[in-house]
Amino acid sequence: MKVQNFRNVRGLTAAPGVLMHVVAGPAEGAPNFVMRLFEIQPGSATPHHSHPWEHEIFVVSGKGTLKSGDRQTPLREGDAAMVLPDELHSFANAGRETLRVICVVPLVDGKMPGMPVAD
Amino acid sequence: MKVQNFRNVRGLTAAPGVLMHVVAGPAEGAPNFVMRLFEIQPGSATPHHSHPWEHEIFVVSGKGTLKSGDRQTPLREGDAAMVLPDELHSFANAGRETLRVICVVPLVDGKMPGMPVAD
Numbered sequence: 001m002k003v004q005n006f007r008n009v010r011g012l013t014a015a016p017g018v019l020m021h022v023v024a025g026p027a028e029g030a031p032n033f034v035m036r037l038f039e040i041q042p043g044s045a046t047p048h049h050s051h052p053w054e055h056e057i058f059v060v061s062g063k064g065t066l067k068s069g070d071r072q073t074p075l076r077e078g079d080a081a082m083v084l085p086d087e088l089h090s091f092a093n094a095g096r097e098t099l100r101v102i103c104v105v106p107l108v109d110g111k112m113p114g115m116p117v118a119d
Numbered sequence: 120m121k122v123q124n125f126r127n128v129r130g131l132t133a134a135p136g137v138l139m140h141v142v143a144g145p146a147e148g149a150p151n152f153v154m155r156l157f158e159i160q161p162g163s164a165t166p167h168h169s170h171p172w173e174h175e176i177f178v179v180s181g182k183g184t185l186k187s188g189d190r191q192t193p194l195r196e197g198d199a200a201m202v203l204p205d206e207l208h209s210f211a212n213a214g215r216e217t218l219r220v221i222c223v224v225p226l227v228d229g230k231m232p233g234m235p236v237a238d
Contacts, residue, residue: 001187001208003200006177023199024175032225033152035175035199056143056154058125058221060179068120080142080154081122089120102177104223106151 002028006037017044017093025112033104034112038091040064040099045092053113055083058102063095075099121147125156136163136212144231152223153231157210159183159218164211172232174202177221182214194220 004023011019018040025034037060040046048067057066057080064075067090068083074094075081083089093099105113123142130138137159144153156179159165167186176185176199183194186209187202193213194200202208212218224232 001185001190001192001200001202001206003185003192003194003198005195005197006199007197009199023177024201028201029203030175030201031173031204033175033223035177035223037177037197037199054150056149056152056223058142058154058156058177058179060177066120066122071120073120073122075122076124078124078126079122080125080128080156081120082143082147082149083120084148085150087120102221104152104154104175 015046017041018046033106036103038101038103040091040093042093042096046090048088048090050086050088052085053106053108054085056104057081060100060102062093062097062099064099065092065094134165136160137165152225155222157220157222159210159212161212161215165209167207167209169205169207171204172225172227173204175223176200179219179221181212181216181218183218184211184213
């Protein structure tokens, strides 16, 4: 068992204005999936991209937009999103405060799958 | 892709004073794991139990205690917890407001594994 606050886990730059805190993953002995806390600054977004693995997401605080192809869905605190494998998607901050989202991905070959830096 | 607020997902009683909202799971096409939002009322707790699958947890709001065997660890907003397979554990609300935690479990044979009602 391990408990740690995301603020004590060093954030990795996933995109400009986007920090990723890996809060439960291989370093904690995770057997199947990895939990990350993303902090997206106002005006920033993750790259619009797709990959063969899914996302399960929960909005902790802030306001955002989930884009999937040409479709845009607003996001607010308490929203959960299921992004299926190979769905084109990106998350943007649409508010004035930091957008914080939990994003869980499966382990692939025992590792957290990579995130492209650009589209 | 599906987006839904946990408040619009019917809560299932997991224990007295404990509601479970399944926000991303088989009904949403989840291939590997299930995300749930638990609401634990003041004075309530999940059963002290173990099972062969892990939990990855994130505290959205409230104050709590994670018990593992005889060890008790305080929980606050922003804490993430990794509970490994077969670890004895329970979550209790140690505050005056609802304790809300995200809890992710793997799918077992394509289904969300069950939660015992009692210890």
